[in-house]
Amino acid sequence: MWVQAEVFLQTLVSGLLLGGLYALIGIGMTLILGVMKIINLTHGQLMMVAMYLAFWLFTLFGIDPYLSLLIVPPLMFAFGMGIQKFLVNPVLRVESILPHNQVILTVGIGMVLQNLATLFFTSDYRSIPVGYASTVWYLTDLWRDSPVELSFSLPWVVSFMLAVVITLMLWFFLAKTDTGKSIRATAQDRDAAMLMGVHVGWMRVITFGLGSALVAAAGCLFIPIYYLFPALGSQFTLIAFVITILGGLGSTIGAILGGLLLGVFESMTATYVGMGWAPAGRFVVFVAALVFLPGGVASLLKRRKLGK
Amino acid sequence: MRKHPGVLIFVLALCLGWAGMALAQNEIQLSIPLPLTGQQAKFGEIEQKAYMIAVEEINAKGGIKKKKLVLNFEDSQGKPEIARSIAEKLIDVNKQPIVFGEYSSSCSKAVAAVAEERKIPYVVVTGAADDITQQKYKYVYRICPSNAYYAVGLMSFLNEVVKPKSVAILYESSDFGTSGADDMEKQAAKAGMKVLLKEKYEKGAVDFKPVLSQVKAANPDVIYMVSYVMDAALLMRQIKELRIDSKLFAGGAAGFDIPEFVGNAKEAAEYVVTATLWSPQVSYPGAKDFAEKYKAKHGSYPSYHGAEAYAMTYLLKDVLERSASMKPADINKALKATKLMTAFGPIQFQDKDGFQNQNFMETLVRQVIKGEHQTIWPKKIASAGYLYPIPRWRDRK
Numbered sequence: 001m002w003v004q005a006e007v008f009l010q011t012l013v014s015g016l017l018l019g020g021l022y023a024l025i026g027i028g029m030t031l032i033l034g035v036m037k038i039i040n041l042t043h044g045q046l047m048m049v050a051m052y053l054a055f056w057l058f059t060l061f062g063i064d065p066y067l068s069l070l071i072v073p074p075l076m077f078a079f080g081m082g083i084q085k086f087l088v089n090p091v092l093r094v095e096s097i098l099p100h101n102q103v104i105l106t107v108g109i110g111m112v113l114q115n116l117a118t119l120f121f122t123s124d125y126r127s128i129p130v131g132y133a134s135t136v137w138y139l140t141d142l143w144r145d146s147p148v149e150l151s152f153s154l155p156w157v158v159s160f161m162l163a164v165v166i167t168l169m170l171w172f173f174l175a176k177t178d179t180g181k182s183i184r185a186t187a188q189d190r191d192a193a194m195l196m197g198v199h200v201g202w203m204r205v206i207t208f209g210l211g212s213a214l215v216a217a218a219g220c221l222f223i224p225i226y227y228l229f230p231a232l233g234s235q236f237t238l239i240a241f242v243i244t245i246l247g248g249l250g251s252t253i254g255a256i257l258g259g260l261l262l263g264v265f266e267s268m269t270a271t272y273v274g275m276g277w278a279p280a281g282r283f284v285v286f287v288a289a290l291v292f293l294p295g296g297v298a299s300l301l302k303r304r305k306l307g308k
Numbered sequence: 309m310r311k312h313p314g315v316l317i318f319v320l321a322l323c324l325g326w327a328g329m330a331l332a333q334n335e336i337q338l339s340i341p342l343p344l345t346g347q348q349a350k351f352g353e354i355e356q357k358a359y360m361i362a363v364e365e366i367n368a369k370g371g372i373k374k375k376k377l378v379l380n381f382e383d384s385q386g387k388p389e390i391a392r393s394i395a396e397k398l399i400d401v402n403k404q405p406i407v408f409g410e411y412s413s414s415c416s417k418a419v420a421a422v423a424e425e426r427k428i429p430y431v432v433v434t435g436a437a438d439d440i441t442q443q444k445y446k447y448v449y450r451i452c453p454s455n456a457y458y459a460v461g462l463m464s465f466l467n468e469v470v471k472p473k474s475v476a477i478l479y480e481s482s483d484f485g486t487s488g489a490d491d492m493e494k495q496a497a498k499a500g501m502k503v504l505l506k507e508k509y510e511k512g513a514v515d516f517k518p519v520l521s522q523v524k525a526a527n528p529d530v531i532y533m534v535s536y537v538m539d540a541a542l543l544m545r546q547i548k549e550l551r552i553d554s555k556l557f558a559g560g561a562a563g564f565d566i567p568e569f570v571g572n573a574k575e576a577a578e579y580v581v582t583a584t585l586w587s588p589q590v591s592y593p594g595a596k597d598f599a600e601k602y603k604a605k606h607g608s609y610p611s612y613h614g615a616e617a618y619a620m621t622y623l624l625k626d627v628l629e630r631s632a633s634m635k636p637a638d639i640n641k642a643l644k645a646t647k648l649m650t651a652f653g654p655i656q657f658q659d660k661d662g663f664q665n666q667n668f669m670e671t672l673v674r675q676v677i678k679g680e681h682q683t684i685w686p687k688k689i690a691s692a693g694y695l696y697p698i699p700r701w702r703d704r705k
Contacts, residue, residue, distance in 0.1 A: 010517060010521040011518045134574060276507070
């Protein structure tokens, strides 16, 4: 019986740790979606670029990936602003038969990034050999008589904690600062915000930069526990997309909950159904969310608030 | 005036052509289909380099029957239909009496079909799918062991040293992973092991801990994993994290057999064994020389693909020297009677277990010892003694 409890608890822990990181990836996309009303389909590729930056910072200068959290996200913030200003904005102004050609543009940017990465860095698999990669804490080390053995990997836990800290910082930024409030205003009602004197075009640029910086941070947190190759982006674009739908389009809280839910769901599927089913499960969640919960987790939260 | 350069080039080409034909009297010109562009280009390149090293050696020692050996390469892009048309060209236009080469199983299959139809002997060098030499072909030979025999060495190591009663199989959901896992399941049943768990995963997965905690609960004697590249390292790292104390951790070549595995998994890679076909440390005559020569020239040790291509060139020399003439029928007779020791291992084509003209050989087992892959099995060509039993995770420093 204890054995089964151990399997369940370990699965839950893994799911939550993974979910925290997923949430950070999802938030960036959701933020851009809220303000821009477009799905940024190059999200995962931006993460890939950030991971390569972190990789080279480590290889050339020996900068720890956690330390590069101070360097890579600001760089990617500028990069994201550049994309918005020089690529997306001009397309917004063009009249076209396709209503959402900015979305198609993001797909194109993603492809370019991926192919450039293949060209410059080859399609070799790389990883950062950090010393603490397989350092682990065990429950039995802390509590000798524990009936179950749970393990907490150091890089996973640290990455999770940092993801939480970054999310809190984002919340503070959005809730308390002027710029943050303007971004939220733009997301809620673009025209009203414009009438109130918010520089909407500028907010868009900042938001895209912010989204890129967030996913860059996620990249830095992923590198100690994962590895790196040019085609890695699309997988994470997909995950971010599912989280965004699950969380409710454009809702930050929703994205956090959506990320955690998806992480736990994937882990549970892997344990109790089969690991080969995890990607399929992801799409079951995706479709189910679209059909039964079109507003995502966010709509549930809202409903309760109204009920009170 | 404008036409002059063209005419000049034409005349030059003619002259060169004649010169070439004059030279051809003292040359043996053969072409090899290989993937030199596309996804499999990396392996095509390794093989090409290995062929060239062998050709240089052979020509330095007087060539084949005092004729200089010249190998040309035709790019098949790893596509069976292109490989097939290359084979047709080599046989019908170039009148080549023997064909060999190609990398992947599907391309080798395509070439084999053409060769058998035209009654031209064809030697498969690296295509491992079982059915290539199960078609009752009379003109198709294969140097490399087929897929079903990759893990034979590992199984004999398990049976003689570890004697496990149960096994858990984790594999990537690709052709390679699935066939490897299925073969292992059959072999395990034959050896009387119980398969407690057979679980596949999508490559690129981030977190294996859920499935691994199930493995831990099942507590198998051996965990056998078939993974490409980096999944292998992630798996071992997370096994270490969960402190799963199986008697042995075994990999099915590929991801467990490359230097990146140790680099990425670090101390979690220690004591892990893996099946493989060849390693630079084997004691076959010429193996070390070849590996060192390749490393000096190209910067890294060759994989087993290189060794197979290298051995193929020496097989070619041996066969053409024994053959009564350059006619396909005579070469075929000579191939059938091959008994040759090469840097890749002994080559002899046999009909058994449903295979025809298949080279059966011992596959190897390598173990990570002090951060390096060492050949540990079979004992007579081992480069280091195996380390077994392995310490529990808790007791490792």
